[in-house]
Amino acid sequence: MYNLLQRANSIFAFAMTVTFGVLAAIAIATPFLPSSPSAQITVKDIQVISYEYMTQGESEFAFVKLNLDADLTSLFNWNTKQLFVSVLAEYETNSHDINQVILWDSIIQSKEEALIKVSELHNEYNFVDITTSFRQVNASYSLYWDVMPYVGVLTSGQTKSNHVIKFPPRSNEYR
């Protein structure tokens, strides 16, 4: 009745139940941990210059220079594996009501790195509209982050105070 196989089986089953119980408790509890992330983005300079781009021909490229000052240390708790932090540009055009472009991103794996202070940050990805021109609309710049847990639910957030600034008219060369 109580041979080795059955004992091993019940020990294994019990260990599994306990492990997954603890993991579930951690996953459920983590989103309730308080945090107070803050970030400030100031756009220093934008220039719009047109170049050949893929198959769509002459297209406007925006070159953004900004200062970033963020304190995301409070997002690090015992179930935080990493933060994905990115600078987001959002704007509305006549043909597209939501345009969102990530200009710069970074993966943060420790609480020490979560205090971010960068000045004169350039966009690391091409900032090109889906049409060929930005048409000098207003764009807002904010910081977006998502929190990757060791186990459980992925959460994300975005700064509320956005920096809004117009795309300048096209210039011929980078100043």
Added chain:
Amino acid sequence: MFEDEIRFLRKMSKRQLAQQVLNFLMIVSSALMVWKGLALYTNSESPIVVVLSGSMEPAFYRGDLLFLGMPDEPVRVGDICVFKISGRDVPIVHRVIKLHDEKTGKQYILTKGDNNQVDDRGLYNPGQHWIHKEDIIGKVKGFLPYVGMITIIMNDYPQLKYALIGFLGLYMLINRE
């Protein structure tokens, strides 16, 4: 070692044997029901996927389990999406880095793996610059590390899979409780 069990199987009446077989089928069908129920609840055709590549490291490693959801809300930048490229079987798990919502409601989405240097245009079909909402199987909502390693190992060594299924089936049949 198995004489006991074989004697037990011989001793069982037809009804007992039928009962054991039904029990076994019950377990298989409840597993299927849970899977399909989860698919309905999350509104995603495969609500749990296993990470197969390292393109999202250090967030996701090979063998990690991802729980997907596809709520009615549209895709947004920063979301980690599982999507299929038409003509290819294996879905890709990458992050949305660029998105344009046309006034008609159509979404133009560009993705990139966190661990890749460039965006996914090289992974899409030739001439394809964007993916759309209908290519997306789900958004990653939850994460459980390592557990998916079991399915990777079983896919790499199919004999192991059949041995395990056979053993579990036999165990269920001769289980006396």
